Amino acid sequence: MTQQELQARYGAVMMNAFGAPKRVFERGEGVHLWDADGKQYLDLLSGLAVNALGHAHPGVTEAITAQLGRLGHVSNFFASEPQVRLAERLAALVGDPAAKVFFTNSGTEANEAAFKLTRLTGRTRIVAMEGAFHGRTMGALAITANAKYREPFAPLPGEVTFVPYGDVDALRSAVDDTVAAVVVEAVQGENGVVPAPEGYLAEVREVTRAHGALMWVDEVQTGLGRCGEYLAHLTESQVADLITFAKGLGNGFPIGACVATGAAADLLHPGQHGTTFGGNPVAAAAGNAVLDALEGGVLDDARRTGAWLADAVRALDHPVVSEVRGRGMLLGVVLTHDAAAGIADAALESGFVINAPRPNVLRLAPPLIATPADLQPFLDAFPSLVEAAETSSRA
Template structure:
């Protein structure tokens, strides 16, 4: 590691993150290299961002061509890539959801049009969604315990992790939290004063925690009964991560608002807040804005991402490779591994103790980048172009990685094992 670079970094970068373990200098496909020339398989993908991997030629070509044509104009003027991207997102989000009924679609916001507000990040997309909720005239928002929606003050206000909120209180008033996955608690909390319910289809930063079957459908019904908006934060789960364009589509549910970011730009910063049906028209001129949101270059990159996912069949690939990964982990019966959770190429390896940071270190030493999302789980969110061979190579080293971590944590060599 370049210790001089780290010293320079410490002198000029605010201490909002811990000191990096690596200095990365190059990426290609699913691989990255540090400043010593060592190669790693990137199983985190910039936290679910690099869906096409690093230096993908389609993104490069789109960005260069757009830069040579028109780089930035602000939202005082229209630009073609922004409109085309909005059209694509509307098309993807308003198609009939597999498994949904006509009555269910009519009850939600899926019938009718949809409109997009472009931002630069997931937190900004959620800020726009909060403003949409406020425009209903109702004062209350319901969110989930252990949820994560961003670190700006509005997004932090609906993030169900008290330790992150406490240093910055008071935050937005009128926010209440309910246990994630508890449909009865959600129904008891939502009423005539509720503007919106904000949910992740699967908790991401809490360690890739899916809800019980039927939970999102129950949330849709609760919101319909109360006249509240259902806002689904697909910042981490969207754009093919779960093997569907959006995770809610697999549940047969239509939201009123969807927020996106991360994988949408394939490495370039872009976020989107999409209102469907009546929610599309709640924001009025002057209610919100962004100087950089929806810029031509970021939108061109996003269009290349969507085109490549289709052309290369990456939705099905994410499902099949993700299932291979999960099945292989379970079949290995690794001491200390309790199971695997999550869909597609978005998985968490459940551990029998709080030693995920030690697993992250041991994996890095073995040439793999993973993430200790929580002390008892390792998050995997690799590029959607991950191959079967790369999965098998990781499975070959994983038992040794976990054993090394357990030894470092002074845990016994045998642990309980269960199925996913």
């Protein structure tokens, strides 16, 4: 069946939550995708930073298949060995042997669990960041600073104060002994790939500790290698009280996690939260397979390739590019004017998958396994993509 036919069927049956799909993909392997008409694409978005190990990774595929053949689901009245093992490994990654894990199916659910944990402190105020994105469920949306997303669903869970991202004085003014938690990203992906200023996360830790508040770091997009480290916020050695994961943890299989450290690990008690599918054996097997693969030198390669890609875009010295920012394999190409959507569309037409989180920013988040040789075709094509976008805008 052709792409056009499948797009028509999609429009007839799917709720219009995402608009018309730009492509219908039917297959992926490594860093490439193929659409329903057989056209090949270089994936520089990884399903919004999800396919960290690329498409159809053999280790993840084998782990999921084998686990589903043994045991797929038992509910959280019971446990499975893959679930326990993955929780142990995540606890070890955050650097607290007493850390505890709550598994979910997605990043927004992980943040929803963290939101509920903050209420168990006996306080109800949260300080969040302007430019933040934490998800679309009601709790996660309440701490997401985007009026377009928020306003149709108001009133949202309240007592959330937004402060400018990276502004230490504003943070200190907003946090007092009534605040339950400060929630922050090490890099704001949806805001155009904006890294926290150097030292800012350390300030968040200091301020929260001084007022008995929780430091909550959303690592849904930045964690597990995307920024070149297992946890992006630990580059400043500031262990958070709550850390949320998802995206790359399952390499495409739905899984998320909320990890609590220190005293926060003991906040949740039976009956206060739940999930039917979270932490099921298959999802846990996927997570373990991802962590196995990351132990094989992937992070070192991702750091090197991410630095190479950033430098290579700068070396193009293209007049439309004003800045390249980000960390590891999460980069924002900042443009001199609002041309990002047009360039992303031109890229798709030419066989490259990227996106435009802001009108003047292109986001590049290739699979961590991508090599410079894999990515060079995009660099070679970039000037022609800009020209195609400009031509289209003049038409």
